[in-house]
Amino acid sequence: MREGPDIARIASLVGDPARANMLNALMGGTALTASELALEAGVSLPTASSHLSKLMEGGLLTLASQGRHRYYGLASAQVAGMIEAIIGVAEAVGPKRVRPGPRDAAMRVARVCYDHLAGEQAVAMLDRLFDRKLLLRDDNEIRLAPSGALHFTALGIDIHAKARRPVCRACLDWSVRRSHLAGTLGAAILDKIIAEKWARREKDSRAVVFSPGGKREFEKVFLA
Amino acid sequence: MREGPDIARIASLVGDPARANMLNALMGGTALTASELALEAGVSLPTASSHLSKLMEGGLLTLASQGRHRYYGLASAQVAGMIEAIIGVAEAVGPKRVRPGPRDAAMRVARVCYDHLAGEQAVAMLDRLFDRKLLLRDDNEIRLAPSGALHFTALGIDIHAKARRPVCRACLDWSVRRSHLAGTLGAAILDKIIAEKWARREKDSRAVVFSPGGKREFEKVFLA
DNA sequence: CGCATGGTTCGATCCTTATCGAAGCATTCC
DNA sequence: GGAATGCTTCGATAAGGATCGAACCATGCG
Numbered sequence: 001m002r003e004g005p006d007i008a009r010i011a012s013l014v015g016d017p018a019r020a021n022m023l024n025a026l027m028g029g030t031a032l033t034a035s036e037l038a039l040e041a042g043v044s045l046p047t048a049s050s051h052l053s054k055l056m057e058g059g060l061l062t063l064a065s066q067g068r069h070r071y072y073g074l075a076s077a078q079v080a081g082m083i084e085a086i087i088g089v090a091e092a093v094g095p096k097r098v099r100p101g102p103r104d105a106a107m108r109v110a111r112v113c114y115d116h117l118a119g120e121q122a123v124a125m126l127d128r129l130f131d132r133k134l135l136l137r138d139d140n141e142i143r144l145a146p147s148g149a150l151h152f153t154a155l156g157i158d159i160h161a162k163a164r165r166p167v168c169r170a171c172l173d174w175s176v177r178r179s180h181l182a183g184t185l186g187a188a189i190l191d192k193i194i195a196e197k198w199a200r201r202e203k204d205s206r207a208v209v210f211s212p213g214g215k216r217e218f219e220k221v222f223l224a
Numbered sequence: 225m226r227e228g229p230d231i232a233r234i235a236s237l238v239g240d241p242a243r244a245n246m247l248n249a250l251m252g253g254t255a256l257t258a259s260e261l262a263l264e265a266g267v268s269l270p271t272a273s274s275h276l277s278k279l280m281e282g283g284l285l286t287l288a289s290q291g292r293h294r295y296y297g298l299a300s301a302q303v304a305g306m307i308e309a310i311i312g313v314a315e316a317v318g319p320k321r322v323r324p325g326p327r328d329a330a331m332r333v334a335r336v337c338y339d340h341l342a343g344e345q346a347v348a349m350l351d352r353l354f355d356r357k358l359l360l361r362d363d364n365e366i367r368l369a370p371s372g373a374l375h376f377t378a379l380g381i382d383i384h385a386k387a388r389r390p391v392c393r394a395c396l397d398w399s400v401r402r403s404h405l406a407g408t409l410g411a412a413i414l415d416k417i418i419a420e421k422w423a424r425r426e427k428d429s430r431a432v433v434f435s436p437g438g439k440r441e442f443e444k445v446f447l448a
Numbered sequence: 449c450g451c452a453t454g455g456t457t458c459g460a461t462c463c464t465t466a467t468c469g470a471a472g473c474a475t476t477c478c
Numbered sequence: 479g480g481a482a483t484g485c486t487t488c489g490a491t492a493a494g495g496a497t498c499g500a501a502c503c504a505t506g507c508g
Contacts, residue, residue, distance in 0.1 A: 005311055005314035005315045006314055007238065007244050007248065007307070007310050007311055007314045008238065008239055008240060008241040008243075008244035008245075009314065010310055010313050010314045010317065011235045011236070011237075011238035011239035011244065011310055012235070012236065012238075012239025012240070013235075013239070014231065014232065014235035014236075014239070015232055015233075015235035015236025015237070015238070015239035016232060016236070016495090016496075017232040018496080018497095019232070020231045020232035020235060021232075023231075024231065033454080033455090034454075034455060034456090035454070035455080043496085043497075043498090044497075044498055044499085045454085045455070045456090045498095046455090046456075046457080046458095046497080046498065046499080046500095047496070047497055047498070048455095049455065049456055049457085050456090050457090050495095050496080050497085051496090053456085058317065059313075059316075059317035060313075060317070068453070068454055068455080068504070068505040068506065069454075069455095069505095070454080070455070075317075076316070078312060078313055078316055079313055081309055081312075082306075082309040082310055082312065082313045083231070084309075085305055085306040085308075085309035085310075086231050086234055086235055086306055086309075086310075087229055087231055088302060088305075088306065089234050089283075089284075089302055089303055089306045090229035090230050090231045090233065090234045091229045092283075092300070092302055093234065093282065093283035093284070093299075127361055130361075137351055137354075170403065179394065179403055240465090240466075242466080242467095257484080257485090258484075258485060258486090259484070259485080267466085267467075267468090268467075268468055268469085269468095269484085269485070269486090270467080270468065270469080270470095270485090270486075270487080270488095271466070271467055271468070272485095273485065273486055273487085274465095274466080274467085274486085274487090275466090276486095277486085292474070292475040292476060292483070292484055292485080293475095293484075293485095294484080294485070
């Protein structure tokens, strides 16, 4: 009998297979409708609806109504980070597959985490941004350096925060076990990578695969 | 119906109130016996035993048998990190207490996370260690710089890894949302803080409170 | 206005799992 | 060896919650 935040409540929300599949699907970053999520989870529509209302009540999802469509998405990058952490443990503990399939390898290199890039490339990128002093680790957060602001606007990335969401935020990477860049800037960079066609998203997966030329471009801009 | 790591399995292990309380208690870093954990969780001994075997089977705990005592502890810093992440979401989502109690404030400043220090002090410390180039963010991990090895041995901290456990590792802080230092070095630093009596552990809590003099000493050594 | 589509609510069923008392092992102490 | 302690297993009970079909709301289209 303890006080404190109700961690069992949150964990049990993720602890149901149907809900876990839904959350996993939403880690791709795109909001999905109830029927899509039902399909993803392998349950009937009423069942999915019930799960979704529980996830909403638990504060893990946000809902955007557009006409007769209702799009569900992860509530925050923090929730995404938690799910990444759980995935990490499940990976470590689970049946160590003898040979990680090609898709897994691709996921380790680069993948989508909610709305930003994760994986080795993303971690390396954050390191370089620190090295180049475009970002600064401030006391409580990652901050954009003045030179960084110039740099990113020159790249056509709008770094003016619109909502209350922070521009930069650290997000722990489950494969590398170090932080990569989240926040609006992280999201904007992923947008650019896709828009420039440096990489494309693997269908029905979170993996992001760079084209040979795209990889060179990306590395020139962000890993130089 | 998806492939991949069984995240629901892991989350559902944490999702039971009794088990969550046990894990929470183990976040203090000290291994506990089944009866202590039963008390902590508010369940009978048989019930606790059943939960513990499930947590063991799930790979979340380790067991050390000593005579007729059996000590349960968290399996890894990764598991501790996952629990921190869940706590973070539960905090954010939960009933925002109008006024965070004094103990909560103390927890935010400094607390034990598994076997190392967490909280604002810990995050600030890691930042300074990077700034002073005692630690280096390598591609895939935090590494000890040559100067750092000298520095820590001079402080009487043994940084020679004994087990397979890494010397340095990042662990995401739920209150600050940035990484602090885990691994054997993180554990050794916490040991030193306690051994030097710079701080003491709050009873029945994860909070770590520095004495005025101890705080000065700590800051002189690690935040200079 | 009526119909089709996307989604939620209701009610009943079924299964999982948490729980505890009692009994059973194992280890240590006398 | 016997008694005591720490813990686990067994068996029975009970409660929670996941599931689906059917009925019910809401939005958009013709």
